[in-house]
Amino acid sequence: MKHLLSLKEFNRQELMALIQKGLDIKLNPEDYSHALSRKGLLMLFQKTSTRTNLSFQSGINQMGGYAVTMDWASSNFSISPIQYESRYVSRNSDFIMARLKNHAHLLELAAYATVPVINGCCDRYHPCQALADLMTIYEVSGTFDDITVTYVGIHNNVANSLIAGCMALGVRLLLVTPIVNEASWDEELMSQAYRSGFVANMDILAEAAALSDYVYTDTWIDMEHYNDPDYQSEKEFRLATMMPYQVNSMNLGDRTPYIMHDMPIHPGFEIAAELVESNKSVIYQQAENRMHVQKALLLYLQNID
Numbered sequence: 001m002k003h004l005l006s007l008k009e010f011n012r013q014e015l016m017a018l019i020q021k022g023l024d025i026k027l028n029p030e031d032y033s034h035a036l037s038r039k040g041l042l043m044l045f046q047k048t049s050t051r052t053n054l055s056f057q058s059g060i061n062q063m064g065g066y067a068v069t070m071d072w073a074s075s076n077f078s079i080s081p082i083q084y085e086s087r088y089v090s091r092n093s094d095f096i097m098a099r100l101k102n103h104a105h106l107l108e109l110a111a112y113a114t115v116p117v118i119n120g121c122c123d124r125y126h127p128c129q130a131l132a133d134l135m136t137i138y139e140v141s142g143t144f145d146d147i148t149v150t151y152v153g154i155h156n157n158v159a160n161s162l163i164a165g166c167m168a169l170g171v172r173l174l175l176v177t178p179i180v181n182e183a184s185w186d187e188e189l190m191s192q193a194y195r196s197g198f199v200a201n202m203d204i205l206a207e208a209a210a211l212s213d214y215v216y217t218d219t220w221i222d223m224e225h226y227n228d229p230d231y232q233s234e235k236e237f238r239l240a241t242m243m244p245y246q247v248n249s250m251n252l253g254d255r256t257p258y259i260m261h262d263m264p265i266h267p268g269f270e271i272a273a274e275l276v277e278s279n280k281s282v283i284y285q286q287a288e289n290r291m292h293v294q295k296a297l298l299l300y301l302q303n304i305d
Helices: 012-027 051-062 082-090 103-112 127-141 157-169 187-196 205-209 229-245 283-301
Strands: 040-045 066-071 095-099 117-121 148-155 172-180 199-201 214-217 258-261
Touching (some): 012 127, 040 051, 051 066, 051 095, 051 283, 082 095, 095 103, 127 258, 127 283, 157 187, 157 199, 205 214
Parallel strands (some): 040 066, 148 172, 148 214, 172 199, 214 258
């Protein structure tokens, strides 16, 4: 039984198969309309969500299965050891998708589950997002050969899974990340990334963008803290530090790369509003592809071709 916890679990062949299956599902959804008939997905949420919630529910429903949404705080996961709850919910589900705050809790959930566990986002990784990112790049460019991507923002969970995927697929990734989220840092991953030759750090966004086919940014403020008054000093620090790294026309210079963002978007902060809707933006395509590649993932985890 295989889980998806970080994206480090998947090699090039497996990632290519998932991406190509996702593209086929996107083009031929009717061919998969009964592929997961009567299969159940438990969606366990400790973090807020729009795309993860909608894409997984829509995806499994469109393939003949069903989803059950459970809030961590209002369930017994919040008051009982995870191992007991994990064993129980496995007996009522064919998959568990968990969107949790703490990666250690996700690992414990997976350790005791008897069905595949999918990381829908935690403080360390966001592998479902990276799958959609990579599918979008492949869909637009038709290849991963000679592709360079710049990721600009906080070095966080999104960056980690993107790094793992780019390494596996041979995509050159430039990191412009002046702030590191300590909870997200993965020393083993970064050591492998730098040794691979596919991942490098750069200090100036304009210089990275000049080398890139895609420029990808992410929110500077963790979603669960965005309106938290206790987080205001950290929010102000991040905004002051990161404003010179905004994805805007000045920082892109003469280069016109494709623009990526995993959403939710805060226009005027990490990205200029006019670029969100520009003709080089693939942001909505990227977001839509969450559902298609996650359908492919669900089939893969059930060993269904």
